[in-house]
Amino acid sequence: MSGAAWAVVVGAALLLVLVAVLWASRTAALGRRVGSFGCLVGDRPDGPWARGVAQYGATCLYWWRRASLLPRPAQVWTRAGITVLERHVLEGEGASAGVVVRCRVTPERQGTAREVHLRMSPEAYAGFTSWIEATPSRVGTVI
Incomplete structure (x- = not known):
């Protein structure tokens, strides 16, 4: 795999992790509200x-x-x-x-x-x- 392909794969993985963290944070925050x-x-x-x-x-x-x-x-x-x-x-x-x-x-x-x-x-x-x-x-x- 070339360097550009690795960059795309790593970027996509980081984006998925970021979305998962944001979703988990949002869900936890909503559930804790009075x-x-x-x-x-x-x-x-x-x-x-x-x-x-x-x-x-x-x-x-x-x-x-x-x-x-x-x-x-x-x-x-x-x-x-x-x-x-x-x-x-x-x-x-x-x-x-x-x-x-x-x-x-x-x-x-x-x-x-x-x-x-x-x-x-x-x-x-x-x-x-x-x-x-x-x-x-x-x-x-x-x-």
């Missing part, structure tokens, strides 16, 4: 599912795709624009257990509302519903 939890997103209750990490914010729910290097969230939904329409508890052990939640969500940039399915652990669902219910309400509304 208010973050593992959350799968799908358009239907049976998937296909996109793996990711969601995080509660003061006014929005942020969702980052797991298989991405982008520094910004893939989805941002306003807290007041999330409505839980239905939930279904999945029986099973380990990764097969969880809760599938059908929600109507409004994107942060005031797009049209749409339905999504969120799959999360039972503990994450308890936190999710508490976060939604703790939304500041207007004076004079009845809860």
Whole structure:
């Protein structure tokens, strides 16, 4: 192999290592954030599912795709624009257990509302519903 070919092989290997390190660092950082939890997103209750990490914010729910290097969230939904329409508890052990939640969500940039399915652990669902219910309400509304 010539010197130029070795340089290309070594450069490609270094690039792959750099991408792997960046991805691992991003994934670890997202998982350590306060208010973050593992959350799968799908358009239907049976998937296909996109793996990711969601995080509660003061006014929005942020969702980052797991298989991405982008520094910004893939989805941002306003807290007041999330409505839980239905939930279904999945029986099973380990990764097969969880809760599938059908929600109507409004994107942060005031797009049209749409339905999504969120799959999360039972503990994450308890936190999710508490976060939604703790939304500041207007004076004079009845809860």
